Amino acid sequence: MNSKCMDMSFHEIFDTVYEALKLPFKNFVNPTKRIHYLYLVSTLVLALYVYYRSKTRQNFFKFLFHKKVWFSKSAWIDYKIIFFNSFVKVLLIAPFLIFGLYISYHVNEYLMRTFGYESIKLSVTETLIYYTIALTIIGDFFSFFIHYLMHRIPFLWEFHKIHHSATSLNPLTQYRLHPIELLLNNAKNIIVFGVVTGVFDYLSNHQIEKITFLGVNAFSFIFLAWGANLRHSHVKLTYFNFLEYIFISPFQHQIHHSNNPEHFDKNMGSKLAIWDWMFGTLIRSKSVKNRKVEFGLGLGDDKNYNTFWKNILMPFYNLFQKVTKSFKYKKETAFTKE
Ligand SMILES: [Zn+2]
Numbered sequence: 001m002n003s004k005c006m007d008m009s010f011h012e013i014f015d016t017v018y019e020a021l022k023l024p025f026k027n028f029v030n031p032t033k034r035i036h037y038l039y040l041v042s043t044l045v046l047a048l049y050v051y052y053r054s055k056t057r058q059n060f061f062k063f064l065f066h067k068k069v070w071f072s073k074s075a076w077i078d079y080k081i082i083f084f085n086s087f088v089k090v091l092l093i094a095p096f097l098i099f100g101l102y103i104s105y106h107v108n109e110y111l112m113r114t115f116g117y118e119s120i121k122l123s124v125t126e127t128l129i130y131y132t133i134a135l136t137i138i139g140d141f142f143s144f145f146i147h148y149l150m151h152r153i154p155f156l157w158e159f160h161k162i163h164h165s166a167t168s169l170n171p172l173t174q175y176r177l178h179p180i181e182l183l184l185n186n187a188k189n190i191i192v193f194g195v196v197t198g199v200f201d202y203l204s205n206h207q208i209e210k211i212t213f214l215g216v217n218a219f220s221f222i223f224l225a226w227g228a229n230l231r232h233s234h235v236k237l238t239y240f241n242f243l244e245y246i247f248i249s250p251f252q253h254q255i256h257h258s259n260n261p262e263h264f265d266k267n268m269g270s271k272l273a274i275w276d277w278m279f280g281t282l283i284r285s286k287s288v289k290n291r292k293v294e295f296g297l298g299l300g301d302d303k304n305y306n307t308f309w310k311n312i313l314m315p316f317y318n319l320f321q322k323v324t325k326s327f328k329y330k331k332e333t334a335f336t337k338e
């Protein structure tokens, strides 16, 4: 009996470890992920275009696969965080993905109770089009808004700093997130997916069940194929000036990673630039002289995040310091008042 139990738990542990290790590699064949091999091909073509326009004499291969980009100390930290987060995903996130369906079920039930069964009925095609547009725009707004809060609320910034402590950017840096940020982002995705799906399930009179969710819709396909991978890279792909008010170009996201205080808390949008435009946080590529940016936290803070463990633990340490400081301050002021 005991050995059977031991066997079970050993298998479970083995399965968990196997799933977690497999996860980063699965992304190369998952069309909803930025690093799917087809998007890597389109990224390569766009990088070639930027390379020819920049007229650098360096060999293209060296330009693209420079060891300062892919094998820097910062890049190794990215890779370690990706593996660490794979365990977080398998253990703490995967079991909760089902909540998206619970939320959509309850939203749909609520709408039926409030507005009755006979309502507007969208056709399958209409549902597909409106649902995709709504999910893209609402999802993008909440991505911006959560990101905006991470930059504005000191408690959240401590965790988001890990994404900004990268001093070199490569396409895998997009996954350099503190596990707490990863949990928040997934909670946001689950809620947005649940609510939007519930509303459209109601509006389409439950046709949404018939639409096998393609996983990747037309909009995210364009976004992913059109250089999303260059956002975290040294390849400075910019868009036409007017287009950068609407869509965030890869170079605009690189500005977001700049260690120059003038660029702090700017370009927080994911796909769309309109939110930054509305919130007054937009910087277009042409406003950066000679397109020169260096990446990192700036203000001498990068050295506090130059190892994997420092990135994982520093937010907790900093928050602990802040709390004890404020307690000390309260004690002191109470004492002087007496
Ligand atoms: Zn980034």
Ligand SMILES: [Zn+2]
Pocket: 147, 151, 160, 163, 164, 256
């Ligand atoms: Zn940020």
